[in-house]
Amino acid sequence: MKTFTKLAMAGALSLGLAAPVFAEGIYTPNLSYRTGPFAATGIPLMNGQADYMAMLNARDGGIGGVPIDFDECETGYSTEKGVECYERTKAQAVVTQPWSTGITLQVLPKTNTDNIPILAPGYGFSPMANGKVFQWAFNPPASYWDAASMIMQYIAGGDMGSLSGKKIVLLHLDHPFGKEPIPVLEAMAAEYGFELVPIPVGLKEMQNQSAQWLQIRRERPDNVVMWGWGAMNAGAITEAVKTKYPMDQFIGVWWAGHDEDLKQVGADGKGYKSISWSMPQPDAPVMADIKTHVVDAGLSQQEDLNSVFYQRGLVISMILAEGIKAAQDNFGKGEINAEELRWGLENLDISAERLEELGMTGMVPPFKTSCSDHTGHSGGWMLEWDGEKFVQASDLLMADAAFIAPLEEEKSAEYAEANAPWPMNEACE
Amino acid sequence: MLYRTAGQFKTSYRTDQALFPIRQDAFLLGVILICAWVVFPLTASEFTFQTLLTPILIYSLAALGLNILTGFAGQLSLGTGAFMGVGAYACYKMVTLMPWLNPVVAILLSGVFSAGVGVMFGIPSLRIKGFYLAIATLAAQFFLVWLFEKWAWLYNYNASGAIQVPNLDIFGLYVAGPQASSMTQYYVVLTIVSLLTYLAINLTRGNLGRTWKATRDMDIAAELIGINLMRSKLTAFAVSSYIVGVAGALFVFMWRGAAEPNLFDIPLSFRVLFIAIIGGLGSILGNYLGAILIVGLPVVLNTVPRALGIEVESALLEHLNIMIVGSLIIFFLIIEPHGLNALWRLIREKLIIWPFPH
Known part of the structure; x- marks a missing residue:
């Protein structure tokens, strides 16, 4: 009983003193x-x-x-x-x-x-x-919409008309963050005539994306755009290497350009790109x-x-x-x-x-x-993994503000x- | 001495069966209620409302709902988080489809939807028991969260897939949404939680509660003395899911303000289950004690080093916090495996016979 009283007293004391001390x-x-x-x-x-x-x-x-x-x-x-x-x-x-x-x-x-x-x-x-x-x-x-616009411009090589008839997979985290680019990509798909295939990765499937990559193999997209974060990026990159997906067609958002994720695959990840404003x-x-x-x-x-x-x-x-x-x-x-x-x-x-x-x-x-x-x-710039580090792969890309x-x-x-x-x-x- | 029961004579069955046969219990409850209704709101800061008072009440209510099913009727459920989600999404749809609806009515009605879903997933409990039932409710958990993600109508086709609580008012006073003050929300939560707790206490003491307990203790024996197992189990699922659904609606509308589907995933179910287990299965008070330990204590611990003027790195503090709360849970379960409620009962019993322990 005594210990309880003491515990309660300590608790009450700390609550009473909770006024924070700031530098x-x-x-x-x-x-x-x-x-x-x-x-x-x-x-x-x-x-x-x-x-x-x-x-x-x-x-x-x-x-x-x-x-x-x-x-x-x-x-x-x-x-x-x-x-x-x-x-x-x-x-x-x-x-x-x-x-x-x-x-x-x-x-x-x-x-x-x-x-x-x-x-x-x-x-x-x-x-x-x-x-x-x-x-x-x-x-x-x-913003994320800027990122989507810049990535599509990079894929198009400056001529948005060339996107017509292409198939772009959006591999995204099934979470508010991953869904951010969808409205703008959908609008672009309608405008420029490419096909957008969103493939969600649930929070529980981040580390095991074999189902998603099987689907990607079946779809045979021209490019894979990734909106990933945390464990999802490493999972996607290792899976892409395993299924021999051409790395130079694989582009991530700026949060998918983490050095440690790519160091895991090293030279096999050569050609992977990530848009970045830094x-x-x-x-x-x-x-x-x-x-x-x-x-x-x-x-x-x-x-x-x-x-x-x-x-x-x-x-x-x-x-x-x-x-x-x-x-x-x-x-x-x-x-x-x-x-x-x-x-x-x-x-x-x-x-x-x-x-x-x-x-x-x-x-x-x-x-x-x-x-x-x-x-x-x-x-922002497109960064490319050269097998050891990220290097610059494009001039400054600007998002299509009018769009x-x-x-x-x-x-x-x-x-x-x-x-x-x-x-x-x-x-x- | 403090708890001396000598002299409190019961002269009728009515007084013997009263909610608080011992005067000190009623007194203690009165003190707690005065604290909750008057003292805390007058003294609490915004931070205390948002991180301690409101969440503890909401989590207690969710645990109370689960406790009715698991503690009183003996049906193990791992789907609490998803049933909370049903309540939250039902409430969201109701207030967006019918903006004229009183938000408190909407919250109370949203429990009806989760009760319906709960009964549906409770049907297998007639044939499967124990761990097997837990797996069946786990299916509900996964299915419902999947549904919250994929059924865009539920979140009004919002691009981010999350639900956002709009500003809702009762007679011009905002009770939900960013314009609502924490104190108003606290009073709404407190009213609903007090009301449902009162109902739950009386339900579990009454006829229905006794059939639940009989079902829990031995279902064959219960059937032999004439209890309809189907009715007993399904009412337990319905009442439990109703309370859990209301807790879910409060969770999003009175506290979080926004929710994405994975909020209602299995970690939430486990959290509520832990509160119920640590508080004590088959008790009402235990839910509150459990919620204070699991929801409130980490927040309080986080403020301790600052209050004492010790500089601790925030990440280290978080690790320490997890370790301390974890070991406290183990400690309490070792000294009293039946939860905090049993611990309180023991203390009370000792106080009653003090200073002459036999």
Whole structure:
């Protein structure tokens, strides 16, 4: 009995003291997933994000003289934990970085009442690009629909008419994330006359995709486009190698371009491609700074500094840092709040000159956000696995904005209607 | 001393059969109810509502539903998650097809659909028992989740395949959707959970509950004393699935706000089953204790290091959390294999005879 009383007392005490203790500076939490089924892909990204902020703190003393309190809240990619983390951090945080399409969908409607920006670089709900409807959500520099458009352009080789009569398989995770590109690909199939065959991979079948690849063999598609994540990518790539599917016809989205997945097959994976809005630049000046200030100081957990995902993590934190900086410059103060950061993220201008200043030339294409465009639509490069690492395989590809914009408009309007009353940002033109 | 029953005389059958024959029990329940209805809502923060109060109540209700089937009627089920899904999707379809419908009515009606589905999958229980029945309910689990994924009408042909809760109001007060405040949602959940718990207590004490218990303890003997097994088992499936379905609708409408099909997959079924087992099969109180342990404790543990000012890495904390909760489950099951409810009963018994243990 005594132990129970003690336990109860300890519990009550910890509840009473639950008021969190925060370090100084701008609080930018990250809903990380270093545990769970997707940890292998999450860790390098989280390391990249953390290291960039650590580098800024060590080199410049933060942003505009204010240190960045970068903190992680572990979700294990579970939506339930994600919402717990969101609720835990939202009072002090200037931003929420949900890190999964499921968590994004969950917190998206809440941001309007909580007034806190969501930063979901390269993921989430593609119509979030429409800043007029989604005032608080940002998915720079490119959305999934951009990715679909860029991949199709690459397959077509610049001439969309050549797609006519082709058969394209979309191998996708059967999950909101995997279903994202379907509306835009369907519209393109109708427009350009190719046949789209979506093949879903259930969450339980990620590691054993023999049925799906049997179907692919039967269908004999001209190309396989993959919307995969976590264990699904390694499963698909090994299965493709096993069934001797020509690797140069196999293209993945940016989350399907993880070095570790391809190292498993090594030279057999040669020719596999992945569209990407980020590219590793081992010689970029920023990498030297990361090395001196973070890695050599023993603050980093990352081993391979040149992997695609690690450097993408750096770019993601750079986008956030630039948003903070833009807000600081505009409002003329260091300690900005969530509302001011929203303005900053809406007025990002990552020009080629700015990238040069940051020492990140070539790591991400230049882009610009605005009140009505929360994505920036930077475009991206096709990366190709050469047997050891990813190398650039194309010039900068740009998404077909004229094709995507009406769809974004339509789907965001649908969303707003389903969630009525939904506040619109009438300030945008 | 605190629990002395001396002097509490029962002079009629009615008082002997009352819900709380011992005055202290009623008093204790009163304190808990005042806490739940007045003290918590006045003191809780948004975080507490969203991560502790509301989810614990919803999970308790789901476990209560399962407990009626597994604990009282002895029919093992692994399909709870899917039945919760039926409730959630039914509620979603109802509020989108009939936007004028009162959301609380919609939630209570959605249980009817899951009860129907539950009875359908309960029919095999007339012939198969024990582990074999568990496998049959597992089939329901897989089939229904597959259906949620493939039947696009269920999620209104939404491109992402997920359901999103629209803003719903009762007389101008938002109760569901992003505009609703946590406190309103908590009160809706608390009302429904209190109501269904009260019904469940009386059902299990009454005629129906006794036929369930007889079926559970030995079905042949039950049949011999004139219990209709078919009726007993199917009513258990119906009542249980109704409660589980309502819990599912609350789960999505009053708490999550959005749901994708795989949310209702087998991990959810296991989670609810664990709550029921750790709380104690065949008990009502146990569901609440189990939910506090499995749903509430990890959240509380996560805040401990920060509250004490210790810097722990978030991923490490998560690992520690899993280890601590896991070992606590083992610890509680070792000291009392019949669950937390039995542990409480033991403590209460000791308190009653204290300070003179025989």
